[in-house]
Amino acid sequence: MKRLDPPAFNATQAIEVCASGISIHERAQALLDALPVIQASEAEYRELGPAGQLFQITESNIVTSQIDAVLMGVIYKAHFARKGSPSRALYEQIRMAPEYGICPLCAQRTVATVDHYLPQSRHPKLNLTPVNLVPACSDCNKNKLAGVPTRAEDQTLHPYFDDLGNDRWLVVEIQASSPPTISFAIRPAGAWNDVLIARVNYHFRVMGLGELYAAQAASEMADISYSLEDVGVSTGPVGVRQHLDGQFRSRYDRDANSWKTALYEGLRDSDWFCTEGYRMIRNRRP
Incomplete structure (x- = not known):
């Protein structure tokens, strides 16, 4: 449960860099065409996140008529996070952000992956949105699973938005x-x-x-x-x-x-x- 500064790049940069490494022209263009939708989702996320209201974001299994949750998952895994891709450096910026490589969710184990705070299967518009991508250890990633809260009290802490202060708790x-x-x-x-x-x-x-x-x-x-x-x-x-x-x-x-x-x-x-x-x-x- 450690506070982290949000990534220093936004969804627009992530999409453009990711698209530059996609050799399938139609897929790259579909991703770029989806940018206005992704930007709008990022703006909503940044508005609701600091208030602890991310549970209000509506679920959807599509991004645009050309990209659904399955394809967006492929784009994330096969292009954005793939080793050797142009966007891998952005992925690594997120993964390596915590001090000493310690998971911010448990403050104990070593970061091994990048977790989607709002799961990609239910929120594909946020798959490549940096503020939705959180460095995590494997155990925390598994414990959190793909559950989506329906009220504010049932949200896990978000390292980019939640600050517990320095009082002893x-x-x-x-x-x-x-x-x-x-x-x-x-x-x-x-x-x-x-x-x-x-x-x-x-x-x-x-x-x-x-x-x-x-x-x-x-x-x-x-x-x-x-x-x-x-x-x-x-x-x-x-x-x-x-x-x-x-x-x-x-x-x-x-x-x-x-x-x-x-x-x-x-x-x-x-x-x-x-x-x-x-x-x-x-x-x-x-």
């Missing part, structure tokens, strides 16, 4: 167990309205982020268990808390709402964990 709950049980939850920021709260929770659920982050947190704790026990032996619970606080501050400085920031904050603030839980992460080696 991803938190961890620690349950006393051996090993400690870690669960992630959403704590709505004060500036969020009811619709955004619903959308963040919907995104979190659809993308399976609670399970993903919990698995990563378990691995992270296994990695630090030895150092925590070493600190505990030397300085006791106070030292453990101070060590975790340093780890939290380092993660917070880079990303206020990464799962690691939430994890170290939760561990630091748990009296049980700082007193005894850190010794229950895994069985000690003899």
